[in-house]
Amino acid sequence: MAEIVRYVNTASSGGDGTTNATSGVNAAYASLNSWEAAENADLVTATNTHTVICEGSAADGNPVTIDGWITNATYYITIRTDAAGRHTGIWSPSKYRLSMNGVTALTVNEAYTRCYGLQIEDYGTAGYHNFINHNLGNFFIFGYGIIRKTTSDLGVHNAFYAATSGNTAYIFNTLIYDMGRVNYDDSGAGVFQYWYNCTAQNVTASAGAFHSWGNRGVFKNCIAQDCTNGFAGNINTTDSTNNCSDIVSDAPGANPQTGVVTFTNKAGDDFSLSASDAYAKDLGTDLSADAIFPFSDDIIGVPRSDTWDIGAFAYITASGGSVIPIFMKHYKGLRI
């Protein structure tokens, strides 16, 4: 078994993808789409996992479809950013991003595809479409992401969409804002979605920001704020827990929180938790030993080492009693 590692760099003039260089035979692929076209393979027969690392300050503007591979639970695809290409919790126009003009950015038709640290936006006005389709991408995992719409026709877009039965998705530590809906599944049966520690801000569709049909959506530690309808549909309230909404009787499951979360700088799209927050900070449930999808860090990879918070961001309390907002340690070089 081998791990195949390839690189995408939007500054590259296109090579064989074996390094992150921007020129020469071994240069990175110039786009995620060209990586997919070139590397698409039978990972199971080859007994390989395949990882593509995305970098570059220019936008990656062509839609990507993951299809025609052969994968399984052992031999899977990982699409991720590294430190050079990853946001720090706030949308960054200088980090790797899929930036679309009115079309679906990422279609995952392959099972066992994992996406970590991607920024995905749409600036078009083309009307209804989904940002991520994982119709055929069973066991789809998406984490550490930021998804946003930058133009005003918010109400008709889904950040995540699945329409095929037998499809399970795990979305965690992800921030979604200025959008129509966070997610929508449209199958008759079989779509199971697990949403852990996600934050939805200004998600406007009346059908709901976080949505579930048929008792198959499980939400844990998720925040919905300034949404028309935070949590909607037939949610699995037995397994859902510790969610927060600013709408009364909206947060599903056990230990619901109702109130206005205090973000660090909502106007500046910084949705990390403020020291003064009273509705998400220290009110989450520990998912580090979750039976379905355990994890133990936040959207920027900081360990959730003390009492868990609701939402994509962990709030860190420094030893000695003083409190340091999570971004200070990144922006000012502090280390805890």
Added chain:
Amino acid sequence: MADFLIMAKDKTHTDPEKDARCYKRGDIVEVFEHGKMQVPPIGSPFILVRVTGITKAQADQYMEEDKEAFITPKLEPDYIMVRRRVYNIDYTLLPLAIINKLRDGRFIEISLLQAKNFIRNKVTGELG
């Protein structure tokens, strides 16, 4: 001018439906701004066709997916991709001299007028 990144070989899959959704030889994988791409290295699955007389914005149409729209049970519009691309470079129409040049150098520069003799709409069968 625009740089067309073209699939130089067939991708295949054992499942016929998935095989149809694999890139095939001649498919226009991606269009880049003129000068963005270097000539693909030996062993690359791509060739590069630089087309004069067309902007990237105009050329973007050639990356269109072949897809079928449908309405879901919950009355949402959706689609499924049936082939990667509507348009391809039809290798059967390429002059031998161009085929040899692509084989040896993986790059050609042609005018839009020339390109329209080889770019085929796979849905309608029309050239151009």
